[in-house]
Amino acid sequence: MADRAVDPLTFGRYRVLGLLGRGGMGEVYRAHDSETDRVVALKVLPVRLSANEEYVARFKRECRTAARLNEAHVVPIHQFGEIEGRLYLDMRLVDGTDLAAWLRVHGPMQPAVAVAVVGQVAQALDAAHELGLVHRDVTPSNVLLAGVFGPTLDPATVFVYLFDFGIARPRSGAVGPEAAVLTRAGVVPGSPRYVAPERFAGVEGDPRADVYSLACVLHETLTGRPPFTGELPALMGAHLHKPPPRPSAVRAGVPAGFDDVVARGMAKEPGQRYPSAGELAAAARAVLGVSAEQSRVPATVASGVPPTAPTIVKPRRQAPLSDPARPEPGSHEPGPPDSEGVTMRFGPGTGTGATTGPAAVGWTPPRPPRRRWLRTVLSAGVTGLVVAAVLLYLWQNAPGGALRVEAVTVAPASPPGQACNTTVDVVGTLRTNGEAGVITYQWLRSDGETTDQLTQTVGRDASSANVHLLWRLSGSGHYRATATLQVTGPNQIQSEGTFDYDCH
Numbered sequence: 001m002a003d004r005a006v007d008p009l010t011f012g013r014y015r016v017l018g019l020l021g022r023g024g025m026g027e028v029y030r031a032h033d034s035e036t037d038r039v040v041a042l043k044v045l046p047v048r049l050s051a052n053e054e055y056v057a058r059f060k061r062e063c064r065t066a067a068r069l070n071e072a073h074v075v076p077i078h079q080f081g082e083i084e085g086r087l088y089l090d091m092r093l094v095d096g097t098d099l100a101a102w103l104r105v106h107g108p109m110q111p112a113v114a115v116a117v118v119g120q121v122a123q124a125l126d127a128a129h130e131l132g133l134v135h136r137d138v139t140p141s142n143v144l145l146a147g148v149f150g151p152t153l154d155p156a157t158v159f160v161y162l163f164d165f166g167i168a169r170p171r172s173g174a175v176g177p178e179a180a181v182l183t184r185a186g187v188v189p190g191s192p193r194y195v196a197p198e199r200f201a202g203v204e205g206d207p208r209a210d211v212y213s214l215a216c217v218l219h220e221t222l223t224g225r226p227p228f229t230g231e232l233p234a235l236m237g238a239h240l241h242k243p244p245p246r247p248s249a250v251r252a253g254v255p256a257g258f259d260d261v262v263a264r265g266m267a268k269e270p271g272q273r274y275p276s277a278g279e280l281a282a283a284a285r286a287v288l289g290v291s292a293e294q295s296r297v298p299a300t301v302a303s304g305v306p307p308t309a310p311t312i313v314k315p316r317r318q319a320p321l322s323d324p325a326r327p328e329p330g331s332h333e334p335g336p337p338d339s340e341g342v343t344m345r346f347g348p349g350t351g352t353g354a355t356t357g358p359a360a361v362g363w364t365p366p367r368p369p370r371r372r373w374l375r376t377v378l379s380a381g382v383t384g385l386v387v388a389a390v391l392l393y394l395w396q397n398a399p400g401g402a403l404r405v406e407a408v409t410v411a412p413a414s415p416p417g418q419a420c421n422t423t424v425d426v427v428g429t430l431r432t433n434g435e436a437g438v439i440t441y442q443w444l445r446s447d448g449e450t451t452d453q454l455t456q457t458v459g460r461d462a463s464s465a466n467v468h469l470l471w472r473l474s475g476s477g478h479y480r481a482t483a484t485l486q487v488t489g490p491n492q493i494q495s496e497g498t499f500d501y502d503c504h
Helices: 053-068 099-106 111-130 207-223 232-241 257-265 277-288 357-361 369-396
Strands: 014-023 026-033 038-044 077-083 086-092 096-098 143-146 160-162 405-412 422-432 437-445 454-458 464-473 477-489 493-503
Touching (some): 014 038, 053 086, 099 207, 111 143, 111 207, 111 277, 207 277, 405 477, 422 437, 422 477, 464 477
Parallel strands (some): 405 493
Antiparallel strands (some): 026 038, 038 086, 077 086, 405 422, 437 454
């Protein structure tokens, strides 16, 4: 049955003014609400989906989810219901540009702007997570830059919204009608470029999955490109196996401190990521030395109401990355402003504040000689403890250490059976001796194809780790496929698994 477009003039109480966009969960129109006399964004479920209970339930859940979120960076819900047999959602109309479109036209953002944008998305996510909700589709397309129609962005005034909670779902333990599981078997909701690795394995997403996606968005705002690209099998393999790319290596001039932020946010294991979106945003701000207060933008900016002067705390402007006057690493840069807004400088020839009395001319009162021996003994003891602590840390965290892979097993997560042109997820389980380190491995396939050398980081006391091979099988007939997992470090060991492919 073909979709029937919304009446070009009216839809119940709404007068349709134009189409804003179309997506998998419906069409969004610019419309005038005759009852409230305001222009709104009207989202309407496609008619072909109205009879589908799964889609209807998902649409209603989006309404309930967004309506419960009382956060400045979430698009507010006005009304939702059913008109002429079609479900609809009435939202605040926010003029602006979505982040994906802005990046396509203008390229990567300046780090200060990227940090401001990601920080506001993090506020929306943390508010959702506190309600027990996971967004599961944090992408640049779902981030709206309010009032932005050109290339100029100011980190002190840019205001963003996170929207489209259409595939948001409750966290484990949630109760009520939103707790129903709506995901079809084998379907991973979300955009593959930003999906956390565990989602491909069918693990229910929790807030740390949103943290992973937000780290992907941070990488894209800094570099102009997502961390991984390609078709679905390539994307799945990259998210599961490849280390996160370093933004500073992708785009010259990006501060290297962002490499660690993105790497932790995109850690393969959820437990190794930032516990919350806000903590990822705080780490990104720390790279630039910007505080949370400096990056906070009042909600009145987005609504067109000019804030009073004390409302906005504008961060110090960073020198352009290509500016030759920018201090080199290790030079003396301004410290944080004090409580009266005076920038304190530290280093040769600079003072840290007014001084009076003998200290102003460098005079220091003499200490009693009889206590010098005590200071010497205490100093030596402290130095010895510091050295011992450093040696203990280095010993405990030596790369590779005593890690050893004791056994390897290989088997498909689910054999293809009688299936044609299918992708098989081959799982390799590495049994270790519980030490921390890095495992280097390679997949060999019976069709002659091999992967590059890959790595898997394991933590201390982790007795096993799983690695994956996504193998696209095509053709017809019956044959046996064999996948070999070859570990090359820290020791050599290998194993193989076989399965039958049958296509008629």
